[in-house]
Amino acid sequence: MADRGRPRSFDRTEALERAMQVFWKKGYEGASLNDLTAAMGIGCPSLYAAFGSKEDLFLEAIAHYTKVIGTEIWEAIEKASTARAATQDFLNATVKAYSRTDLPQGCLIALGALHQDSSSGRICADLRRRRAENIDALRSRFQRGIAEGDLPAGFDCDAAALFYATTQHGMSIIARDGASREALDAVAKGAMAAFQPLVDKAYADKQLEP
Structure with a gap:
């Protein structure tokens, strides 16, 4: 069984920043999962594990956007x-x-x-x-x-x-x-x-x- 306490192998904040950039360029509908995972440098399982869903990722990216842009x-x-x-x-x-x-x-x-x-x-x-x-x-x-x-x-x-x-x-x-x-x-x-x-x-x- 995998160790549930094992830290993720990517920087979550950096991944969120990259997802924000994709959504910013393409919009929610235009940003595919392939676009997002490629930009974030992770696979779909890691995206879902870290952020829940594309919808949840977008909402978190929007919240991040309002704080930094x-x-x-x-x-x-x-x-x-x-x-x-x-x-x-x-x-x-x-x-x-x-x-x-x-x-x-x-x-x-x-x-x-x-x-x-x-x-x-x-x-x-x-x-x-x-x-x-x-x-x-x-x-x-x-x-x-x-x-x-x-x-x-x-x-x-x-x-x-x-x-x-x-x-x-x-x-x-x-x-x-x-x-x-x-x-x-x-x-x-x-x-x-x-x-x-x-x-x-x-x-x-x-x-x-x-």
């Missing part, structure tokens, strides 16, 4: 002194992250799996939750801007958060399609140009109140 994007919105600066820094950090050439382009959370009819319901639910959390983070920063007085009280935090999160998702798609850093930067500048009209609308709506 793109953290500077979300740190940027907390460090900035104003909501406007936070939005600018968020977009600039996104451009920088999505234009790196040493990693797959775009965002794994945005592109990993979109269709529940072809992916696990658990996977789609997890990715939806994470995308919603990103919108929540933007909304909270805009709400903080209102509380700190650098945004008007009537500023539509929900609409602004959804708009900028959607902009980031669009940047992820065109980055995957090969868009240059200059193209991504142009999107960021266009989105930033919408910020002041959102602020102005809040002031105008306030003046129209009885």
Whole structure:
């Protein structure tokens, strides 16, 4: 009988990192077990023993991704002194992250799996939750801007958060399609140009109140 206490003959964290890269490049549906095991340097029995299943591996890879990739994007919105600066820094950090050439382009959370009819319901639910959390983070920063007085009280935090999160998702798609850093930067500048009209609308709506 094999010794159940025997350590695995591979680095689990390194294997997870390699699996994350495969999922990032190919998505959940596009990443075959052969792709995964080849990248991880292990056989299917070791994959199942270490991670449970392809679905479980993907979920763990997503959790790992959120810890090690793109953290500077979300740190940027907390460090900035104003909501406007936070939005600018968020977009600039996104451009920088999505234009790196040493990693797959775009965002794994945005592109990993979109269709529940072809992916696990658990996977789609997890990715939806994470995308919603990103919108929540933007909304909270805009709400903080209102509380700190650098945004008007009537500023539509929900609409602004959804708009900028959607902009980031669009940047992820065109980055995957090969868009240059200059193209991504142009999107960021266009989105930033919408910020002041959102602020102005809040002031105008306030003046129209009885």
